[in-house]
Amino acid sequence: MRLGGKRTWITLAVLLLLLAGAAYWAGLHVWGSYHYRAAEQALERRDFPEAAGHLKKCLDASPSDLTWRLAAAQTARRQGEYNEALEHLAAYQQEGGSAEALARERKLVEAQRGDQALIDQLLTSCEQRPEALETPAALETAIEGFRNVLRAAAGAKPPPQYLARLRRAADLWLRLRTGPADQAQGLVWRADFLKRADDRRAAVADLRRAVELDPQHFEARLELATLVAPEDPREAADHLEALRRRHPDDNRARFLLALVRRSLGQPDEARQLLDEVLASEPGHAGALLARGQLALDAQQPAEAERWLRRAWTLEPEEPETNLALSDCLKMAGQADEAKTFEDRFLRIKAQRARKATDPTHRD
Amino acid sequence: MTAPQPVDVKTPRRRKRAWLLVLVALAVLGGGAVYWMTNSRHEADDRPADPPPADPPVPVSGRPWFRDVTEESGVRFTCRNGEEADNFTILESLGGGVGLIDYDGDGLLDLFLIGGGYFDGPDRKQIKGHSCKLYRNLGNWKFKDVTREAGLDVPWFYTHGVAVADYDRDGWPDLLVTGYGRLALFHNEPDGQGGRHFVDVTEKAGLRDDLWATSAGWADLDGDGFPDLYVCHYVDWSFANDPVCPGYVAGVKRDVCAPEMFKPLVHALFRNEKGKTFRNVAAEQGFKAAGNGLGVVLADLNGDGRPDIYVANDATRKLLYFNRGGWKLEELAVRAGAAVDEAGRPQGSMGVDVGDYDGSGRPSLWLTNFQGDMHALYRNLGQETFRHQSQAAGIAALGQTWVGFGTGFIDVDNDGWEDLVIANGHVMRQPAWGLPMKQRPVLLHNGEQKGRRFFKDVSPQGGAFFQTPAVGRGLAVGDLDNDGWPDLVVSNTNGGVVLLRNEAAADNPASWMGVKLVGRGHRDVVGATVILEAEGRQLTRFARGGGSYLSAGDPRLLFGLGPSGKAGRVTVKWSWGESQSWDGLAPNQYWELREGEAEPRRLGTRE
Numbered sequence: 001m002r003l004g005g006k007r008t009w010i011t012l013a014v015l016l017l018l019l020a021g022a023a024y025w026a027g028l029h030v031w032g033s034y035h036y037r038a039a040e041q042a043l044e045r046r047d048f049p050e051a052a053g054h055l056k057k058c059l060d061a062s063p064s065d066l067t068w069r070l071a072a073a074q075t076a077r078r079q080g081e082y083n084e085a086l087e088h089l090a091a092y093q094q095e096g097g098s099a100e101a102l103a104r105e106r107k108l109v110e111a112q113r114g115d116q117a118l119i120d121q122l123l124t125s126c127e128q129r130p131e132a133l134e135t136p137a138a139l140e141t142a143i144e145g146f147r148n149v150l151r152a153a154a155g156a157k158p159p160p161q162y163l164a165r166l167r168r169a170a171d172l173w174l175r176l177r178t179g180p181a182d183q184a185q186g187l188v189w190r191a192d193f194l195k196r197a198d199d200r201r202a203a204v205a206d207l208r209r210a211v212e213l214d215p216q217h218f219e220a221r222l223e224l225a226t227l228v229a230p231e232d233p234r235e236a237a238d239h240l241e242a243l244r245r246r247h248p249d250d251n252r253a254r255f256l257l258a259l260v261r262r263s264l265g266q267p268d269e270a271r272q273l274l275d276e277v278l279a280s281e282p283g284h285a286g287a288l289l290a291r292g293q294l295a296l297d298a299q300q301p302a303e304a305e306r307w308l309r310r311a312w313t314l315e316p317e318e319p320e321t322n323l324a325l326s327d328c329l330k331m332a333g334q335a336d337e338a339k340t341f342e343d344r345f346l347r348i349k350a351q352r353a354r355k356a357t358d359p360t361h362r363d
Numbered sequence: 364m365t366a367p368q369p370v371d372v373k374t375p376r377r378r379k380r381a382w383l384l385v386l387v388a389l390a391v392l393g394g395g396a397v398y399w400m401t402n403s404r405h406e407a408d409d410r411p412a413d414p415p416p417a418d419p420p421v422p423v424s425g426r427p428w429f430r431d432v433t434e435e436s437g438v439r440f441t442c443r444n445g446e447e448a449d450n451f452t453i454l455e456s457l458g459g460g461v462g463l464i465d466y467d468g469d470g471l472l473d474l475f476l477i478g479g480g481y482f483d484g485p486d487r488k489q490i491k492g493h494s495c496k497l498y499r500n501l502g503n504w505k506f507k508d509v510t511r512e513a514g515l516d517v518p519w520f521y522t523h524g525v526a527v528a529d530y531d532r533d534g535w536p537d538l539l540v541t542g543y544g545r546l547a548l549f550h551n552e553p554d555g556q557g558g559r560h561f562v563d564v565t566e567k568a569g570l571r572d573d574l575w576a577t578s579a580g581w582a583d584l585d586g587d588g589f590p591d592l593y594v595c596h597y598v599d600w601s602f603a604n605d606p607v608c609p610g611y612v613a614g615v616k617r618d619v620c621a622p623e624m625f626k627p628l629v630h631a632l633f634r635n636e637k638g639k640t641f642r643n644v645a646a647e648q649g650f651k652a653a654g655n656g657l658g659v660v661l662a663d664l665n666g667d668g669r670p671d672i673y674v675a676n677d678a679t680r681k682l683l684y685f686n687r688g689g690w691k692l693e694e695l696a697v698r699a700g701a702a703v704d705e706a707g708r709p710q711g712s713m714g715v716d717v718g719d720y721d722g723s724g725r726p727s728l729w730l731t732n733f734q735g736d737m738h739a740l741y742r743n744l745g746q747e748t749f750r751h752q753s754q755a756a757g758i759a760a761l762g763q764t765w766v767g768f769g770t771g772f773i774d775v776d777n778d779g780w781e782d783l784v785i786a787n788g789h790v791m792r793q794p795a796w797g798l799p800m801k802q803r804p805v806l807l808h809n810g811e812q813k814g815r816r817f818f819k820d821v822s823p824q825g826g827a828f829f830q831t832p833a834v835g836r837g838l839a840v841g842d843l844d845n846d847g848w849p850d851l852v853v854s855n856t857n858g859g860v861v862l863l864r865n866e867a868a869a870d871n872p873a874s875w876m877g878v879k880l881v882g883r884g885h886r887d888v889v890g891a892t893v894i895l896e897a898e899g900r901q902l903t904r905f906a907r908g909g910g911s912y913l914s915a916g917d918p919r920l921l922f923g924l925g926p927s928g929k930a931g932r933v934t935v936k937w938s939w940g941e942s943q944s945w946d947g948l949a950p951n952q953y954w955e956l957r958e959g960e961a962e963p964r965r966l967g968t969r970e
Contacts, residue, residue: 197613198611198795199612199613200795200796200797201612201796201797202613230735230762230763230764231762231763231764231796232762232764233759233760233762234760262754262755262759263737263754263759263760264757264759264760265754265755265756265757265759265760265812265817267755268813293705296750297750297752297754297755298755299744299750319706319707320705320706320707322707323703323705323706323707324705327700327748327750330698330700330748331744331748331750339698342697342698345697345707346697349707
């Protein structure tokens with residue numbers, strides 16, 4: 001064979017084209033597999049945003065892959081992105097995904113969104129079949145779903161027996177899921193239920209363990225800081241500083257840290273943090289109130305009034321804001337207007353006291 | 364025609380080999396890449412956790428400021444609460460106080476100690492009292508039990524508090540004792556042998572009170588010179604109203620009930636009828652059952668020369684009565700900003716005091732509170748306005764794990780700035796949050812931070828006592844050895860009374876001046892304000908009734924002068940009276956300043 005021959009070149013070109021095609025196809029698969037594997041690892045760490053990013057790359061490479069599509073739907077649900085989860089499930093259905101898997105996942109989405117009946121169903125199934133393959137996913141969904149129910153009914157106190165049931169669910173999760181991230185998450189859940197059951201000491205112990213297992217667990221550290229702040233504001237400040245270093249723009253950590261700094265008698269630091277919160281979220285009523293209170297501490301009623309009136313506009317029924325505004329106006333020598341806010345504060349407090357003691361009261 | 368070129372037979376083989384090598388290399392690289400891509404772990408961001416930086420401990424420099432001298436003092440006494448009956452009553456939670464009273468006029472403060480009580484009978488539901496004790500101060504930190512000689516060896520009821528005043532203006536301090544369902548007033552009289560003793564005049568004086576009385580305080584509220592009496596009442600507990608309360612931590616079946624389980628009681632205000640009898644004018648004053656009263660302090664809070672009343676209530680709003688004269692008391696705690704905390708919540712308040720912590724010349728209010736609340740410092744802004752300043756003043760940094768009772772402003776190191784002391788101890792046997800029942804006392808030093816007054820926990824500097832957990836209740840501040848350095852007496856429930864000698868002088872070369880006020884015709888002086896000018900500073904102290912918790916402190920006023928030791932003019936704004944000034948008073952000395960008399964009197968000797 002002569003290398004310089006025409007036929008040879010043509011053959012080589014065809015071969016190269018075939019090779020390129022095969023390489024492209026293999027590359028896509030490899031690329032997708034690589035990201036799927038990366039997504040699985042991120043899920044092990046419960047890093048849902050990162051997992052979602054990898055799964056997106058998988059689906060970019062192969063939109064019709066049913067495994068990847070279902071994984072993307074599950075990840076979106078676990079992340080709390082329910083609409084996105086449903087979109088993935090719609091695509092999954094269109095591509096001919098398993099009807100059984102589809103129904104199960106849709107049920108999980110609804111449960112996690114806070115469907116109490118589905119949550120109860122899931123808990124019952126977990127209690128009856130703790131060793132079943134689907135139990136961890138069901139536990140996670142039921143627990144997160146119930147926490148969403150509680151978030152929606154802010155201030156509501158669940159019955160102790162239900163809290164005990166959820167605590168048992170968290171215990172089962174901790175038994176089944178032994179990876180550090182899952183353990184940390186299970187401890188955070190259990191701490192939440194313990195806290196709601198007024199077992200603060202056990203809640204703090206769980207959160208401390210969670211932070212040990214997963215020092216970067218945002219919720220664990222934030223909750224721990226929140227719980228220990230009244231007992232030991234210095235420790236709370238340390239946790240919140242750690243969070244702030246990693247999440248400098250997170251207003252939850254920033255706001256709480258501002259309050260803690262104030263309680264440590266560090267008004268300058270608190271003021272700066274609150275200004276940062278308000279720069280990114282001008283309608284943060286808590287930050288406006290705290291900013292006003294700092295100004296009152298410094299006996300600057302004119303400045304305080306500016307902040308407090310903004311806070312009051314946002315939350316006119318907040319007793320603390322009315323009281324602060326009353327104090328502020330008194331300090332400014334505006335006794336008459338101060339009295340109106342004082343009266344308002346007393347009225348709101350009286351209403352709330354009646355509400356708390358009246359079993360027949362309904363909103 | 365050219366001859367054919369010889370063919371290099373090695374070339375195609377070399378090329379083939381080269382191709383092969385390239386393919387193998389590509390395969391190896393590709394395979395490696397694929398393996399790496401599919402098998403390598405994607406490590407999380409493994410930056411190490413940020414360890415919480417340790418809080419720097421408060422340095423202890425020099426000798427501790429206080430030394431426990433109980434053992435050598437001869438005082439061996441414990442206030443008991445009867446918890447051994449396991450009734451879990453709320454009655455057990457209050458404990459007892461300490462009274463400092465120079466009952467024999469020898470210039471040394473004696474100790475009156477509350478005994479508490481117990482439960483007797485077959486069902487252990489008969490409420491009985493332990494004996495209270497009077498210890499005479501012999502000097503040199505020696506005390507002698509003189510209860511019997513002093514006429515106080517009487518059948519006692521379940522006692523809590525003590526308040527001291529010369530109610531009949533005979534020039535001798537008398538004793539009031541509070542407790543469950545009773546008050547007792549003891550008149551200080553000559554014993555016929557050159558000494559003094561007490562005579563129970565409760566009935567004679569018409570001082571009837573069958574409610575649960577806790578702290579009490581005296582002050583002349585109507586300007587007639589005779590001190591009137593405010594008595595805090597707690598709640599409507601009795602064995603007929605004694606619910607079983609579940610514990611506050613998981614697995615604890617029973618614990619002491621919280622005050623919210625009961626109804627508050629109307630507090631009593633006894634008008635002193637010329638030193639002869641008392642009449643409860645609470646109804647006339649329109650008092651309501653609005654507070655679970657535990658602490659009261661009386662002082663001139665608005666600078667009008669009349670004593671006002673501030674009441675620490677447990678789990679209900681504080682009460683602040685401004686005295687408008689002519690028996691007009693105006694309750695304005697909410698208006699004044701001293702009823703609730705910054706969040707608008709009533710705190711569980713126990714101990715109370717007033718002091719000029721910020722050098723403003725105005726009395727700020729100080730309260731010790733329950734777990735979950737921060738202790739409250741209400742800064743007096745003037746014009747009957749207060750500002751909750753616990754956060755700005757560093758108090759909140761203590762955290763909210765404390766259950767504070769006896770307390771007081773005290774210039775421990777005589778630097779001219781009033782510090783704070785707190786006796787702590789829980790009321791629940793197994794408190795929430797997993798806290799222990801016994802808690803250590805706290806000593807807060809009033810220093811400066813960025814141009815403002817700031818309290819810092821310096822308890823280690825206070826000595827071993829401040830490192831020892833106890834169920835602290837009553838606390839009295841007073842100079843027991845007349846050395847110008849304020850000492851402490853603390854009553855721990857079931858744990859003994861502790862005497863703490865102030866030894867801060869050893870490492871703090873500071874001067875001081877002490878003042879004893881005597882009103883014209885021995886009229887009551889509570890509500891007077893004393894201002895000492897010292898090198899550009901004005902030190903202001905307030906004559907007050909009540910204060911702390913169930914306790915009565917040194918009625919004299921101490922001024923720390925710092926290292927310079929220079930004292931200028933002393934001005935007394937007498938309650939219901941005029942101002943009067945004295946110049947040239949020497950430091951390191953107690954002075955008796957008498958209303959209307961230009962000449963000050965040098966008092967006692969320094970031990």
